[in-house]
Structures are given as C-alpha cells and as structure tokens.
Amino acid sequence: MRFPRRRHDPVEVNLTPLIDVVFLLLIFFMVSTTFETRQALELELPESESGQEMETSPVTLVVTAAGEYRLGERVHTAGTLGEALAAEAEQAREFGLVVEADGRAAHADVVRVLDRAAGLEIRHVRIATAASSTPQAERP
Numbered sequence: 001m002r003f004p005r006r007r008h009d010p011v012e013v014n015l016t017p018l019i020d021v022v023f024l025l026l027i028f029f030m031v032s033t034t035f036e037t038r039q040a041l042e043l044e045l046p047e048s049e050s051g052q053e054m055e056t057s058p059v060t061l062v063v064t065a066a067g068e069y070r071l072g073e074r075v076h077t078a079g080t081l082g083e084a085l086a087a088e089a090e091q092a093r094e095f096g097l098v099v100e101a102d103g104r105a106a107h108a109d110v111v112r113v114l115d116r117a118a119g120l121e122i123r124h125v126r127i128a129t130a131a132s133s134t135p136q137a138e139r140p
Contacts, residue, residue, distance in 0.1 A: 044103040046129050058096035058126070059088045061113060065104040069113070078109075082116050089120040096124035 062070040069076040069084075076084045085092070097117055101110045110127075117125050 044130075046101075046103050046127075058098045058124070059092040060098045060100060060128075061085070063099065063101040063105045063109050063113060065102040067106060067109050069109075078112060081112065082119075085113075085116050085122075086120055089122060092117070092120075092122045093124075096126060097122050098126050098128050100128040 059071070064070065067078070069078075069081050071081075071084045071088060074084065099110065099113050101113075114125060
C-alpha cells in the first residue's frame with residue numbers, strides 16, 4: 001500500500017520583528033544612559049559668606065581628605081607635590097592658585113601647599129569655599 005507523501009513547506013524564520021526589537025532596545029539604552037565626562041571628587045568645601053567668583057582661570061590644586069594632592073588629572077603625594085607645583089608655577093604666578101581643600105582634610109596638608117606656593121613665589125593664593133547656606137545671625 002502506498003501512502004501519499006505530504007508536501008512540507010520549507011520553514012522560514014522572519015527576522016524583521018527581531019531586528020525591530022533589537023533596535024528599539026538599542027535606542028532605549030542610548031537615551032537612558034548618562035555619560036560622565038569629568039571625574040568628580042567628593043569634597044566638602046568649607047563655607048564662606050564673603051566669597052567672590054573667579055574671573056580668570058587659575059591653577060587649581062585639590063587636597064583630599066585622605067591627604068592626596070590633585071593637580072590637573074594627576075595625583076601627587078607630599079613628596080612629589082613640590083615638583084608638580086613647580087611645573088605649574090609660571091601659570092600660577094600669572095593667574096593665581098586656588099586650593100580646593102576638603103573640609104575633612106588635615107590642616108597640615110593645606111599648610112604644606114601654602115608653604116610650597118610661597119617657596120615658588122606664588123603670591124595670589126585663594127582657598128575655595130562653598131557658599132554659606134545659613135545666614136550668620138542664625139549660627140550659634
């Protein structure tokens with residue numbers, strides 16, 4: 001007895017919906033992702049009520065709570081601070097030096113920066129502060 005064979009149609013996978021879903025996911029992740037371009041330090045600047053905005057672009061030296069020094073993108077220790085500051089001394093003499101010291105940084109670390117700046121004859125040194133959030137009359 002002979003059975004008739006059924007014809008099998010070739011199986012085709014439609015990739016169009018899959019590609020659509022992948023593109024939608026790609027667009028979703030591109031829109032919802034934020035890109036961080038600057039490395040931010042967690043600094044707690046001391047507050048000041050008589051602070052002024054800077055008009056020029058001075059050399060900025062950051063003193064962290066851990067006792068590290070950051071000049072530009074490079075991290076320095078107390079031993080290499082003098083050499084790094086000497087390399088930026090000409091610009092610091094012209095535009096000034098801003099010390100952004102963390103409020104939790106040791107006083108000796110900030111004094112070390114001021115001492116090295118004085119040794120390099122950098123006369124315009126400012127200490128960065130945050131604007132005061134409470135009026136002076138309310139302070140204890």
